[in-house]
Amino acid sequence: AQTVTQSQPEMSVQEAETVTLSCTYDTSESNYYLFWYKQPPSRQMILVIRQEAYKQQNATENRFSVNFQKAAKSFSLKISDSQLGDTAMYFCAFMKPGTYKYIFGTGTRLKVLA
Amino acid sequence: GAVVSQHPSWVICKSGTSVKIECRSLDFQATTMFWYRQFPKQSLMLMATSNEGSKATYEQGVEKDKFLINHASLTLSTLTVTSAHPEDSSFYICSAPRGAQDEKLFFGSGTQLSVL
Numbered sequence: 001a002q003t004v005t006q007s008q009p010e011m012s013v014q015e016a017e018t019v020t021l022s023c024t025y026d027t028s029e030s031n032y033y034l035f036w037y038k039q040p041p042s043r044q045m046i047l048v049i050r051q052e053a054y055k056q057q058n059a060t061e062n063r064f065s066v067n068f069q070k071a072a073k074s075f076s077l078k079i080s081d082s083q084l085g086d087t088a089m090y091f092c093a094f095m096k097p098g099t100y101k102y103i104f105g106t107g108t109r110l111k112v113l114a
Numbered sequence: 115g116a117v118v119s120q121h122p123s124w125v126i127c128k129s130g131t132s133v134k135i136e137c138r139s140l141d142f143q144a145t146t147m148f149w150y151r152q153f154p155k156q157s158l159m160l161m162a163t164s165n166e167g168s169k170a171t172y173e174q175g176v177e178k179d180k181f182l183i184n185h186a187s188l189t190l191s192t193l194t195v196t197s198a199h200p201e202d203s204s205f206y207i208c209s210a211p212r213g214a215q216d217e218k219l220f221f222g223s224g225t226q227l228s229v230l
C-alpha cells in the first residue's frame with residue numbers, strides 16, 4: 001500500500017522569503033502522479049503543482065517548484081517570494097494513474113509572516 | 115477551469131436525523147466522483163467512489179448503510195448521512211476528475227456537518 005508522509009506539521013516564513021515543504025512517499029509503482037494541494041482558511045482545495053513520475057524534469061508553476069527525487073521517493077515543494085496569501089494548509093498527494101484515488105499526507109500548516 | 119459545486123456549505127442537525135449533501139459538476143460530465151472526509155486538523159480520507167448509474171464503492175471501515183451515495187446523473191452525486199450522530203460531525207468534500215486526459219481532481223468547496 002502507498003503511504004505519504006509530511007514530517008513538518010507547521011512552518012512559518014517571512015514575507016518575500018523562500019520556504020521548502022517536505023514530502024516523502026512509499027510505493028512499489030514505477031509510474032504515478034504526485035500533487036501539492038493548498039487548503040486556505042476557506043477550505044477550498046486548490047491544486048498548486050503536479051508531477052508525473054516518468055518525467056525527470058521538476059515541475060514549476062510561477063513561484064512554486066518541486067524537487068522530485070524518484071529514487072529517494074521525495075517530493076518537496078519550494079515556495080519563492082512568499083506572500084501573505086500563501087498562508088494555508090499544504091497537502092502532498094499520491095495517485096496511481098487512472099484511479100483518481102488520492103492518498104494524502106497529513107499536511108503542513110504554513111504561515112507567512114508580514 | 116472545471117468547477118465542482120457542493121451544497122450546502124454548512125449544516126447543523128439534530129442527532130438521529132439525516133442530512134443530504136449535493137455535489138455537482140457544472141461544466142463537465144463526471145461519471146465518477148469521490149467523497150472525502152476531513153476531521154479537524156487532519157488530512158482528507160477517501161470515503162467512497164461514486165459511480166454514475168451503478169453502486170458506489172466504499173473504502174474499508176466506511177459504513178455504506180450510514181453514508182448513502184447516489185449518482186443518478188452525469189453531473190450530480192449525493193451523499194446522505196443517515197441517522198447522524200455527533201461523531202459524524204466532520205468536513206465532507208467531493209471531487210471529480212474532468213476526463214481521461216486530465217489526471218487531477220477538481221474539488222467542491224466542502225460541507226461542514228455539525229450534529230448536535
